[in-house]
Amino acid sequence: MADPDQGLESGRTQRWDRVPSLGGPPVPQGDPLWRVLVRGAGELLVTAGLVLLLFVVYEVYVTDLLNDRTQGDLTEQIHDQWDQAAAAPENLVAPAVGQPLAVLHIPRLGEDYSRVVLEGVSEEQLAEGPGHYTGTALPGQQGNLAIAGHRVGKGSPFLDADELLPGDPIVVETAQNWYVYRVLGDPATGDYTTDASGIPGQQIVTPSHVSVIAPTPDAADAAPSGAYLTLTTCHPRYSARQRLIVHAVLDGSPVSKADSPAGPPALTEG
Amino acid sequence: MYGFIWRHLPGPTAAKAVIALVLVLAVVALLLFVVFPWVEPRLPFNDVTVDR
Numbered sequence: 001m002a003d004p005d006q007g008l009e010s011g012r013t014q015r016w017d018r019v020p021s022l023g024g025p026p027v028p029q030g031d032p033l034w035r036v037l038v039r040g041a042g043e044l045l046v047t048a049g050l051v052l053l054l055f056v057v058y059e060v061y062v063t064d065l066l067n068d069r070t071q072g073d074l075t076e077q078i079h080d081q082w083d084q085a086a087a088a089p090e091n092l093v094a095p096a097v098g099q100p101l102a103v104l105h106i107p108r109l110g111e112d113y114s115r116v117v118l119e120g121v122s123e124e125q126l127a128e129g130p131g132h133y134t135g136t137a138l139p140g141q142q143g144n145l146a147i148a149g150h151r152v153g154k155g156s157p158f159l160d161a162d163e164l165l166p167g168d169p170i171v172v173e174t175a176q177n178w179y180v181y182r183v184l185g186d187p188a189t190g191d192y193t194t195d196a197s198g199i200p201g202q203q204i205v206t207p208s209h210v211s212v213i214a215p216t217p218d219a220a221d222a223a224p225s226g227a228y229l230t231l232t233t234c235h236p237r238y239s240a241r242q243r244l245i246v247h248a249v250l251d252g253s254p255v256s257k258a259d260s261p262a263g264p265p266a267l268t269e270g
Numbered sequence: 271m272y273g274f275i276w277r278h279l280p281g282p283t284a285a286k287a288v289i290a291l292v293l294v295l296a297v298v299a300l301l302l303f304v305v306f307p308w309v310e311p312r313l314p315f316n317d318v319t320v321d322r
Contacts, residue, residue, distance in 0.1 A: 123311045153316075205320070207319075210321060240317040243319075
């Protein structure tokens, strides 16, 4: 007598009868709870994925755009300061943390590559540009002018720092002078480790390896044995597992801006 | 979630589409200019200095 299907038919929600037709009126009672939950979870996961993708876009592109503007402002600021600086012989003092210190030119990283270096290496300064480790040497001084900068994002100042070859100029511009540093090593063979001082032109170290910014790089507590410049950034790209270090040494005496306003020849070589 | 939002947007389909687009842009702007700058310093992959 009893139809075995009858109980099923009447007891269950017949969702196949309620599939909303496209463009039809909204379904008032909607789907069973488990469907709503599963769909909600799926939508949440897709949304989370999109947000993560957007974060990558932000890190790699948007921070560069924002940083471009910041660097523009800083360039204006440091040129104003230089205009006000007396024409007296250069007497460098470290500015307050967060204030611009000098302009860095690295022809290998781009013909018109220039970045304003700020005093200090906390996240705040590094978001604006490369930062000068407080307490390390100032441009031209004996010791180690140590500069940290982001590899990816925030203007990516040191994105291609691994492409710096021995002998490549790194020019530091101050109010009155150009200081030309050259990456250590043998320009002929590209060997980074040939310098008599034993300091390599490039090395990859662990983040705790602080002696790379010592007055004489890699010789903690030793007196300065020359005027060095050290760049630190993260390595490999997109990671913070290690640090990429570039060491350079001052090449010749400073070039006065009064004599060569367009910069030393090193700026346009290569 | 998205179905719920869509059903609660007022107006005809065209108006809903415009409002939805504005909502999406607002969320993206909020993420880019408020949330991400706040989150970023708390993440570990931005260290470029040697620790002192």
